[in-house]
Amino acid sequence: MRQAGTHAVYVLYVVSLSAFFASLNQNIYSPVIPLVRDVFDVSLHSVNLTVSLFIFITAVMQLIFGPLIDLKGARKVLIPGILLAIGASIGCALTSNFVLFTIFRSLQAVGTAAVPVIAAAAIGQLFTGSERGRAMATYQMLLSVAPAIAPVIGGVVGGAWGYSGIFWFLAGTSVLLLAMNLLFFPKDKPAAARSLNLHTMINHYRSIMRNRTGGAVLTLGFLAFLIYFAVLVYLPVVLTDHYRLSLALVGLLYVPAAGSTVAGSLLFKYLQTRRPLPQLCWLFNAGLALASAGFALTHSWTLAGMSAALVVIGICIGALSPLYATMMAGEFEDSRASAIGGYNFVRYIGMAAGPVLLSWCLAIISPLEFFLGLGLLLGVVFMLWLRLLQAGSSKSAEGVDLSRS
Template identity: 40%
Template sequence: MNKQKILFVLGLSAAIVSLAQSLYVPLLPDMQRDFHTSLSMANLTVTLFTIAMAVMQVVLGPVVDRNGRKKILIPGMIVYVLATIGCIFSFSIETLLIFRVIQGIGAAAVPLIAATMIGDIFEGKKRAESMATYQMILGISPAIGPLIGGLIGSVFGYSGAFGFAAASAVIITFIALFLLPETKPTTSTPTEKQFGLKAFGRIFQSKTGRVVLLSGFVLYDVFYTFIVFLPTILESQYDLGAANIGVFSLALMALNLVGSKLSGKLQTKIGSVISLLWVSSSIVVCLVIFIFALNFRL
């Protein structure tokens, strides 16, 4: 069993399905016009996918521990592919929303199982190094997704972006089918039996857990709100097309990755609590500056 090859396939699989979150963000204004719908309905296609993906990861956790990794991974990827094809041929915003939910359900299996399989085959320091490599591969998707989506969408529209996502997912599904082994341990551990909603209950019982979850929820809510409204702002205020919007989204995602890397060093130097306070304060300041600078044009 070539562990590095497995790690690469897992990272690439998660990166490709996560394209569904970033690939068509630059095309939201075009989608709004094509479907003759409101901005809130267009943005809902991002929200529902994310909610479905998050909820299903909690639901699938015990299922993966009980039935195996690959047995859930491949069907999940197939569901994702079929739902993505459904997005291509959606004739209304309501139909698109339905397929986005199904797409999120299928996509949920991939990052969950990828992290689980890495834990199965790597131990100790190697596990930490492998997770870092996995996160690096996964981080490529939000960085280049908006750029690819903007370039494809400027020529073929949002259906072309979904077509690219579907084709990429089909390829990686076949690769995963033939290259990934089943890594489920033959014996269960106490940790596996405790995984699920009860684990979240234990987190909420801790003051630190509640603060971390709440702050993470607020910060990600701000971040994703900014992501979904940025294309509309760039189009309406600065008359930019899908390709140029993709470049701006690329810069945003790339700087997000840089910030993730720097945050680790910052926590080492000044501690997690002070780091969180500094980051949160910086976000507030940047948002205020953005609001006041919004109406200025060079």
């Protein structure tokens, strides 16, 4: 699948757009959740459950699709996945039964879950060296924009055509993506024609975890997204309860957070051609740890200081996402999709764990202690992994550690 030139660029934008629209599926109907509740005459808790179920299924399917793609080939997984998403979106639009709606929504999650794994793995195969880092940054930048844009699109489409209009929109965009991928996504022959079973999957992920770089990325990626989503969930609480801001102003303060993640991806795209990846890993993990501590110290003292800490956190997350994906793609040449799938899985688990851990801990400790503790934990864990990474050999062209435990 390794190609160069114009076709590789076409594939980059096709898979990036595919991942962008796949991400829209997760957040696009958030603005019409009350409408869905009223149309199906169910509780708000039941509707929110479909949101959580979508995220959970997406996370778990990362672990399944990764080895499946490595063994069977990306195109053989991608095309059926998009077809499933099209059918599930149409089902969501047509059904008047909430149980069926939940089933179709779950199938939609299964269909779209393969896209981010395939996109990152394809970029890893099509590009090498600094070109891979630039391509990964472009992909992650589009991906980071989706959660901010999705509710806006959902609000416009849902306001005009109701909740079913949102799913017809998703079905239509999926048909468009199917056509683009059929035209441009390259045919792929997997490295080994083996069957997928539980033993094979366990061996895949055991080897990734035992690898120094793989273990570091999975551990640090989990902590990074746990911190980020704990901050995002706590932000409206402190803005409304402590600073007494209106909901409109609270919403506006999320704009710098979203914009800073895009800026972080662009910063990584610039720096990765000038600095080795381990140095960037050190820089952005240290920045995230210090910014978490800064958020802890300023959140109840100064709005400007808290906003500055929030921007730094967003920049670090925006840079770490393509950085970690690039490291995994460079390290695991023969099981790249499994490595990317494992990384995506810990990201989703970190996203889910952050708000839960926040609610548990705030019952017994203060927000200052919680976020300061998270910053300290990230710093300590990163220093421990740094010592392990430095103990192994490095791949000079990629700046990625190749030692295996």
